Amino acid sequence: MTLQTREVAWNRSGRLVVDGVTLSPRPGETVGLLGPNGSGKSSLIRLLSGTARPTAGVVTLDDTSLAAVSRRDAARAIATVTQHADTVVDITVRDIVALGRIPHRGAFGGHRQADDAAVSDALERTGLTGKAGELWHRLSGGERQRVHIARALAQQPRELLLDEPTNHLDIRYQLDLLQLITELPVTTVVALHDLNLAAMFCDALLVLKDGRAVAAGAPADVLTPELIALVYDVDATVDLDEKAHRPLIRFNPSSRDAHRPAADAEA
């Protein structure tokens, strides 16, 4: 049960951006999606959110094909934070967060007590209560990111999809945000760039390269120097933090030369 994919593929105008990926998070788990730019993380999130339909395989929500679930029902279960969602509308933080209540509301969009409470709660959790009356275009990049996350929380989803949510955030908010989503009682799929953050906060990782899943499992099993070299083409040392049983990754600056035959010959 929850949101799963079985052998999904997406042929996006001639290019196979997702190629046979199976993802089945356990309820409440936080799954990190890793991989370099263009590896298919965002595309997989679009498939999971139902914004795009797979060209092969199936995305299921509670064992029903997501294609057969109405958008409204899907939005009550799944909230998504995409990258680069911007607006030209002069809208306040509170009104943006309240957009998250749309799938729960009837016609006319009138506010109800439950909606107000959900919005206030989401603002509080993202540290935006003091900014509720602020206009979107006056916010910093990090604040905008938090507003979108607050909007997703106001949706009160069971499944949360986040596409590089820590971009633009100061390190403290990166940590706070990931702490928050791991503690929420929702299943989260989060695309991340930072391997150490992924190692610290995710229960499981799925590593993508060229649209294919190349590794999956617990962070300590997945994040090996070999895999990092294969996927990112960089040399890294991985230590295991014994206490937390989490891998710690250090990148070695001269690493790229070490792979070159010429450099080897000179040494």
Place this chain on the structure above:
Amino acid sequence: MTLSPSRPAPVTGQAPQGGTRLRFLGIGLGAIALLLVSVGAAITVGPAEVSLVNVRDILLNHLAGADIPVRVSKEAIVWDDRLPRALVAAACGAGLGLCGVILQSLLRNPLADPYVLGISSGASTGAVVVGILGVGGTVLGIPGGAFVGSIVAFAVVLVIARLAGGANDKVILAGIAVTQLFSALTSFVVFAFADSDATRGVMFWLLGSLEGVRWNDVVLCGLAVLAGALFCLFRAPVLDAFAFGDDVASSLGVSVRRERITFMTVTALLTATMVSVAGAIGFVGLVLPHAARYLTGPLHVRLVPVTVLIGAAFMVWVDAISRVAFSPSPLPVGVGTALIGVPVFIAIMFRRRRAL
């Protein structure tokens, strides 16, 4: 300021919510009053003198079955000419403003107006095909030709945009291309086939004219606007959801493609109806939503009714002024909307800049 999942939810912000509700109520009631006063006052404007008391008496005679003695000529001027004209003006202002609201939301472009979909140029082509070439003249008349023309242009825009991928910018580009195409077709017909009298007649109509509208036009426009406004009010959250683009709208539970087609079809039908009755009145659809947003903020449950009301009031005044400004020769109301609307628009832009 921490991200804390454990903290209980304090119910804050009730007071400001209540405050904006009260403010909205005030704006809404004010706009209704403004519209009623505008219609009443506009009826008194014109070469033949009619007082507000006359207007009241005539309305009571017709609507409440009163039997107050009023001169027959005044009765005819008010009931057969000025009142239907003011009501059609109100309906057109409301309808065009409403279409502007819809398109600015769907296309996420503050410059969108009812004519970006090629509707006005399609209407003019339809009008000249009927009016100058005489195709289907007796069956359609110029209004019917305009209606058919605008729907054809809109369909061409949708087909092109769909074939090109269907994104917002494709809709706008297709609209621009189709607008140019149909404008060229209109010019071609006018230059190749029209004599100067026919050209003048068609041009005047194209610039927007409320000359000679009758009660059946009031019924047609009024019902169209009422249906369109109720539809939008009912689906206000959908329009809100488009603020951050199609993907966010979709993740908020909106069936993006279906809603887009539905709203655009509503817009096209509404605009085509207005254009067929009153010609292509520019500027109202672009500016009035911005003016209303200044009063209500961006949420459509408030924006839609206020745009409808102030759009209606604005058009009533523009029409009244256009009637008498260069009396006895009337000014096309489309010229009036631009002449009055542009300074108003610029004033709003400046005020907003200061507010930021």
